[in-house]
Amino acid sequence: MTLSMHPPLSPVAEQRVLLSGVTWPQYESLLEIFGDRPGLRLLYSEGMLEIFIPSSEHEMLKKVISRLLERYAEEVDIVIHGYGSTTFRSEAKAQGLEPDECYCVDTLKEERPDFAIEINLMSGGIDKLAIYQGLGVPEVLIWQNNALALYGLRGEIYQEVPCSQFFPGLDFGLLAQYVQPYNQPQAVKAFLEAIRLRQE
Incomplete structure (x- = not known):
């Protein structure tokens, strides 16, 4: 299947405000006020x-x-539960955020997801991996500079890892080739074809 290419996406219209000296009660109050507003994320x-x-x-x-x-999970029969951009937080670790997307594998876990996806189009801002570390999320997949990088929690620190404990047969380099936002239906079909060819 041939996929048409589009120019690289631009981070135009991304907006960010950083505030220091915010207490945990203030953060929770802001979550109550703005937490359900679509298109707005709070990271602490x-x-x-x-x-x-x-x-x-x-x-x-x-x-x-x-x-x-x-x-991919459906194709290889991995059970995943999507949480979307649900807010996860830990007062003890003073960390909180809403992942771009996140999943629990096999069983639902209310305290934290197993696997999160983050899109980084801008530099600067709060270190999201530090927040995920405080929350104890085992794996984080980050899209940055038109490439995917997978980070696994090893002890108390993240290390870039080549494969996932939750999706052990998935080649993230292959997946990255089909990250084509303007061709989503075609990209998904082509990705599945590539996966099936590898399984033959």
Whole structure:
């Protein structure tokens, strides 16, 4: 299957505000006020608060990556439960965020997801891996500079890893080739064809 190519996506319209000296009660109050507002994310790390409004490109990228991952899981019979951008937080660790997308594998776990997806189109801001570390999320997949990088929690630190404990047969380099937001239906079909060819 041939897929038409489009120019690289631009981070235009991404908006971010950083505030320091924010207490945990203030963060929780802001979550109550703004937590259900679509298109607005709150990230908190040890007194730093980031108010983030993702661009349409950001949202398209997270959606195509999640579609590819979900179809792969269906294809190889891995049970996943999607949480979307649910807010996860830990007062003890003073960390909180809403992942772009996240999943529990096999069984639902209320305290944290097993696997999260993050889109980084802008530099700067709060270190999301530090938040995920505080929350104890085992794996985080990050899209940055038109490539995917997978990070696994080893002890108390993240290390870039070549394969996932939750999706052990998935080649993320292959998946990255089909991250084509303007061709989502065709990209998903072509990705599944590539997976099936590898399984023959």
